[in-house]
Amino acid sequence: MSGTVPASARASRRGRPLQIPLPAFLRSRQTRLVMIVVGLVLAYALPIIRPPFLTTTDSDFGGVMVGAASYALVAVGLNIVIGYAGLLDLGYVGFYATGAYTTGVLTSQHAHWPFFLALPVAIAVTMVSGVLLGGPAIRVRGDYLAIVTLGFGEIISIAARNSSWLGAAAGIKDIPPPPSIGPNPIIQADAGLFQIPHLTWNGLVPSVDNLHKTPFLTFGVIDAIPYYWLILTVIVLVLVADMLIKDSRVGRAWEATREDEDAAELMGVPTFRYKLLAFALGAAIGGLAGSMLAAGQGGFISPDSFLLPLSMLFVASVLIGGAGNRWGALLGGVLVAYLPERFRGLSDWRLLIFGLSLMLIVTFRPQGLVPPRRTKRALRVQAEIEELEGEGVDV
Amino acid sequence: MDLSTLLNTPQLLTVSDLYHSFAAYTITGLALGAIYALVALGYTMVYGVLQLINFAHSEVFMYGTFAMAWVVTYFHGTASSGQSLGSTLGLLGVCLVAAMITSALVALLVERVAYRPLIRRGSPKLVILISAIGASFSLAEVMGLRDRIAGWFGLDGKLSNYVSQARNVYSSPITINPHKVFELGGYGVTDVDLTVIFAALLMMVALDVFVNRSRLGRGIRAVAQDPEAAALMGVNSTRVIRTTFLIGGIMAGVAATLYMIRIGSTRNDAGFIIGIKAFTAAVMGGIGNLRGALVGGLFLGVMENWGSAVFGTQWKDVFTFVLLVVILLIRPTGILGESLGKARA
Numbered sequence: 001m002s003g004t005v006p007a008s009a010r011a012s013r014r015g016r017p018l019q020i021p022l023p024a025f026l027r028s029r030q031t032r033l034v035m036i037v038v039g040l041v042l043a044y045a046l047p048i049i050r051p052p053f054l055t056t057t058d059s060d061f062g063g064v065m066v067g068a069a070s071y072a073l074v075a076v077g078l079n080i081v082i083g084y085a086g087l088l089d090l091g092y093v094g095f096y097a098t099g100a101y102t103t104g105v106l107t108s109q110h111a112h113w114p115f116f117l118a119l120p121v122a123i124a125v126t127m128v129s130g131v132l133l134g135g136p137a138i139r140v141r142g143d144y145l146a147i148v149t150l151g152f153g154e155i156i157s158i159a160a161r162n163s164s165w166l167g168a169a170a171g172i173k174d175i176p177p178p179p180s181i182g183p184n185p186i187i188q189a190d191a192g193l194f195q196i197p198h199l200t201w202n203g204l205v206p207s208v209d210n211l212h213k214t215p216f217l218t219f220g221v222i223d224a225i226p227y228y229w230l231i232l233t234v235i236v237l238v239l240v241a242d243m244l245i246k247d248s249r250v251g252r253a254w255e256a257t258r259e260d261e262d263a264a265e266l267m268g269v270p271t272f273r274y275k276l277l278a279f280a281l282g283a284a285i286g287g288l289a290g291s292m293l294a295a296g297q298g299g300f301i302s303p304d305s306f307l308l309p310l311s312m313l314f315v316a317s318v319l320i321g322g323a324g325n326r327w328g329a330l331l332g333g334v335l336v337a338y339l340p341e342r343f344r345g346l347s348d349w350r351l352l353i354f355g356l357s358l359m360l361i362v363t364f365r366p367q368g369l370v371p372p373r374r375t376k377r378a379l380r381v382q383a384e385i386e387e388l389e390g391e392g393v394d395v
Numbered sequence: 396m397d398l399s400t401l402l403n404t405p406q407l408l409t410v411s412d413l414y415h416s417f418a419a420y421t422i423t424g425l426a427l428g429a430i431y432a433l434v435a436l437g438y439t440m441v442y443g444v445l446q447l448i449n450f451a452h453s454e455v456f457m458y459g460t461f462a463m464a465w466v467v468t469y470f471h472g473t474a475s476s477g478q479s480l481g482s483t484l485g486l487l488g489v490c491l492v493a494a495m496i497t498s499a500l501v502a503l504l505v506e507r508v509a510y511r512p513l514i515r516r517g518s519p520k521l522v523i524l525i526s527a528i529g530a531s532f533s534l535a536e537v538m539g540l541r542d543r544i545a546g547w548f549g550l551d552g553k554l555s556n557y558v559s560q561a562r563n564v565y566s567s568p569i570t571i572n573p574h575k576v577f578e579l580g581g582y583g584v585t586d587v588d589l590t591v592i593f594a595a596l597l598m599m600v601a602l603d604v605f606v607n608r609s610r611l612g613r614g615i616r617a618v619a620q621d622p623e624a625a626a627l628m629g630v631n632s633t634r635v636i637r638t639t640f641l642i643g644g645i646m647a648g649v650a651a652t653l654y655m656i657r658i659g660s661t662r663n664d665a666g667f668i669i670g671i672k673a674f675t676a677a678v679m680g681g682i683g684n685l686r687g688a689l690v691g692g693l694f695l696g697v698m699e700n701w702g703s704a705v706f707g708t709q710w711k712d713v714f715t716f717v718l719l720v721v722i723l724l725i726r727p728t729g730i731l732g733e734s735l736g737k738a739r740a
Contacts, residue, residue, distance in 0.1 A: 088521055090528070136724045144723060146524060147448060147674050151716040154671065162709040308667075312532055319525060348543070352536035358529030362522045363512055 043232060047225045048214065052201045056341050062214075062224035066296065068337040069231040070289055075317040075333030076238055076326055077285025082315070083324035083372070084246065085278030086258035087138065088146040091153025092286050092314045094133075097306035098126045099287025101160060103294040104172035104301050110165075115178045115295045119288070126287025127280045134279035139272060145279075153311045161303040171302025175294050177219035178230060224297050231292055235330075238285060242326050245281075254278055259378075309351055316354040320361055322368025331370055413704035418580030420700040426588045426657065428696020429595030433650035434673035435680070435688040436602065437502070437643030443619045443683035444639045447520060450527040451505040453670025454534035455498045455644050459651025460661035461538065462497035463490040464567040468556050477572045480586045480656075486569070487656065494655075495648035502644025505530050506637055514636070539663035566660035591653045598649050599689050602642065606685060611638055619683065668712060672699075675719040681729030690730055 046054075047062045055061045074096065081089045102122035106113045113121075137148040160166045167173075194216055200209035214225045245251055256264035257271040265271050294301050313336050321332020336354065340347045361368065367379075413420060434456050441449040466489055480487075509530035513523045537544065542561040545551040551558055573585030606612035617625035618635045626632055654669070655661065672695060680691025695715065702714035722729070 086521060088524060133720070136720055144678070144727075146450075147671065147678075148720060148723065151671055151675075151719060154668070155713045155716045158709075158712055162713075309532075312528070315525075315528070348540065349536075351532055352540060355529045355532030355536055359509060359526050359533065362518070362526045362529070366518065366522050 040236070044229060047198075047228055048196055049199050049206075050201065052204065054342075059341055059344075060224060062228060063297070064338060064341045065228045066224045066231060067341065068334045069228055069235060070293060071314070071317055071337035072330045072333035073231060073235050073238065073289045073292070074286060074314050075321065075329040075336075076235065076242060077282050077289065078314050078318050079321075079323060079326060079329035080242065080245075080278055080285070081282035082318050083322075083329065084251065084254040084258070085275050086254075087134075087275060087279055088315075089149045089279065089282060090146050090311055090315060091149035091151070091156075091308075092282070093306050093308060093311040094149070094152040094156040095126050095130060095283040095286030096290040096293070096310070096314075097156045097160065098129050098283075099123065099290030100294040100301045100305070101166055101172070101290075102126070102287070103291040104175050105166070107295070108175045108299070109167060109172045112176075115176060119291050119295075122291040123284050123287050126290070127284040130280040130283025131276060134276055134283075138275050138279065150308075150311075153308050157303040157306045157308075160306070167302070169303060171300060171305070172294075173300045175299035175301070177227075177295055177297075177299060180218035180220075180226075181216070219297075221297060227292075227296050234288065234292065238288070239326060239330075246326075250274065250277065312351065313354060316358055319368055320354075320357060322370040322372060324372035325368070325370050328368050328370030328372070332368070413701055416582065416704075419582035420704050421697055422579065422582060422584055422588055424697035424700030425693055426591040426696070427700065428676070428693035429592045430650050430654050430657070430692075431669070431673045431676045431695055432689045432692025433595050433598060433646045433653070434669055435677040435692050436599075436646045436685065438674050438677040439680075439682055439685060439688045440615075440639045440643050442677070444615060444636060445510075445514070447510075447523055447527070448674065449505070449640075449643070450524065450670075451509060451531040451534060452502075452643060452647065452673075453666030454531050454538075455502045455505065455666075456647040456651050456654075456669055456673075457535065457538065457661065457663065457666030458501045459494040459498035459648040460655050460665060461565065462494045462648070463652050463655040464565055464661060465557055466490045466493045467567045467569050471568050473556055473568055475566065475568045475570065477570045479574055480571050480590065483569060483571065487652070490655070491649065491652045494652045495645050498648035498651060499641050499644035501534065502640040502647070503637065505534075506640040510636070510640075511633070535663050535666065541663075562663060564660050564662050567655055570659045571656050587656060591657060594649065594653055596689075598646060599685075602646065603685055605642075611635070615639060672715055675715060675722075677729075678719065679722050679729055681731040684729070684731050687729055687731035694730065 042049075047065045050061055056064045074092065078089060078092050081087050081092075099122045102125045103115070103118045105111070106118040106121060107115060133148065133152055134145065137145040160171075161169050195213040196216060198209045198212040198214065199206045200212075201207075214223050217226050217229070219226050219230075253264070253269045253271075253274045256267065256269055257274055261271050293305070314333075317332040317336040318329050319332070320335065321330065322328025340350045346353065434452070437452045437455065438449055441447060441452070467486065470486060470489075505527070509526045510523060513526055539562045542551055542558040545554050545558045571587060573587040575583035576586050576589060577584055606615055614625070614630045614635045615638065617628065617630050618632050622632055625635075673692070676691035676695040677688050678691070679694055680687025680689065695718070698718060699711055699715050702718070703711040706714055
């Protein structure tokens with residue numbers, strides 16, 4: 001749709017005005033662009049700013065942000081599978097592990113490839129595993145996919161633990177981090193091209209904290225923030241790709257398949273192929289996230305990093321945020337990773353809380369915290385149809 | 396040879412192992428499979444009626460195992476001792492009843508909380524599936540956090556025999572020592588093997604008769620065939636669904652007791668693997684098909700034991716999973732075909 005058409009005209013062309021009209025200045029393209037840029041800058045600067053209430057006191061804030069960003073990346077990938085294509089993938093951790101282990105094997109365990117060479121291979125391997133796993137299950141029946149992926153998620157850590165080629169229970173260590181920009185000496189004090197001091201807050205008054213600086217841009221063992229920036233950049237790229245795909249023929253095919261598979265098939269949509277594509281793309285993003293984890297701070301992975309409850313948390317992220325809405329998934333991932341770190345007392349209860357919230361959400365707010373726009377529209381249309389049908393019965 | 400020693404043998408087993416102790420692997424496999432089959436019934440019944448995978452069924456089973464272990468703890472304290480099957484029959488009877496009641500109550504709770512509100516609203520399948528997954532994790536976590544929850548009421552000290560170290564393995568204080576009854580192909584078939592297999596078969600036959608002969612069973616088959624037509628004919632579908640969950644729960648309770656007789660210990664996540672395997676068994680036999688669950692369960696138990704003989708026990712679960720994918724590829728409707736509705740109406 002061309003960008004020069006005012007939003008109001010666009011809405012009326014659909015035959016129905018938007019129910020909650022945004023203020024005019026928010027609707028213009030320029031302001032939205034500015035807001036996106038400001039939001040991005042804030043997102044990048046967040047671990048430097050260390051805002052008072054948000055900053056975690058019990059654990060390294062940079063590390064927490066890395067966790068939140070990883071979950072967000074995973075949630076965006078899983079959202080393609082669950083939200084767009086409507087396939088329930090309960091073993092996403094399996095793809096996460098596949099990506100991580102491929103990276104570990106190629107960069108440390110059996111070869112010494114550089115990270116950016118191993119990354120595309122890891123993505124490709126994960127994608128292929130997604131096709132091999134999803135093919136038989138999707139072809140048969142959608143809900144078998146849930147159990148097949150669940151099994152996959154469970155056995156992947158068993159397989160890693162029992163295979164000495166994959167480092168067995170000890171896992172893979174010394175996975176090299178991504179290449180640094182600028183010098184990267186052992187003493188981090190003068191690493192990188194330049195160093196960015198953090199802020200420190202006294203109440204609500206910020207001041208520059210020259211004792212804590214983040215080097216730009218070296219991936220060391222002390223400071224997690226460069227890893228956060230890397231993952232954030234990957235998220236931005238994935239989001240752009242996600243928008244392009246969602247608004248293309250492929251995205252529409254997913255939507256049609258999800259809403260009514262038979263009708264979509266009748267309209268000539270090869271539903272099986274599109275579902276498999278969604279599954280494989282989701283798997284690839286899971287592999288990407290796993291690869292980032294492997295090359296992350298410390299460079300260590302083990303079977304214990306990929307236990308099945310993690311899968312459950314991933315699914316919860318997507319559904320709590322709002323399946324089908326990339327921003328919802330993003331928010332869900334951040335919340336699921338961040339809240340237990342901020343409120344440390346909750347961490348034991350985390351799975352119970354997410355289990356209960358899954359039940360509550362599907363019962364009381366099935367569309368999630370940030371529902372996709374089209375769902376809102378579809379719900380409204382459905383309500384109208386029901387109203388009309390109701391009248392018809394009366395006559 | 397006892398199952399647990401068999402399955403915990405560290406060295407890599409080989410085909411010749413399978414050849415030499417073929418009877419041992421087969422009989423223990425059948426006993427294991429009988430337990431899978433009983434749990435599989437819960438999946439297959441619910442799937443037959445609702446076309447939904449009851450994800451929380453593994454937890455229904457897990458609560459049964461704890462009920463059994465707790466009853467034994469209640470009567471015998473925590474000092475562990477080994478006893479023969481015959482001398483503990485009375486206690487096992489109490490355990491069986493307790494496990495059946497517990498599992499049935501949990502199953503009814505799942506139906507009431509995770510299914511009924513959504514079914515009534517006509518929610519899409521995916522939504523109900525997710526609700527069941529939420530229920531499954533909540534139930535497993537409640538069991539894993541039971542020490543903390545008891546602590547809220549100040550009962551953790553008083554109940555420490557039952558709730559301490561909630562996330563660890565909980566062993567039944569009494570272990571059943573199997574006794575050889577007769578020899579078959581070099582393997583001493585034990586009373587435990589026979590009890591497990593025959594108890595499972597008995598329950599299966601009873602359920603088959605119930606579904607095929609009783610009035611309520613006819614209702615179940617009717618709803619499975621065509622829910623709308625059944626409703627028009629006056630079948631109370633809510634009641635049928637509740638009965639389905641109830642039966643699944645009772646069967647899971649029996650399976651839990653038999654499991655505890657064999658294995659002797661459980662954990663808050665013990666249901667998970669059994670659940671996946673039982674579901675695999677249900678799919679193998681033809682989901683929604685009662686006799687299929689039996690065939691699938693026994694088949695899976697035997698295959699799993701043979702597989703672990705050939706590939707090594709640590710690959711057992713991986714083997715089962717690969718088997719599931721292969722079955723889905725070559726015969727997705729299972730060995731006996733699907734449908735509870737068409738089950739010899």
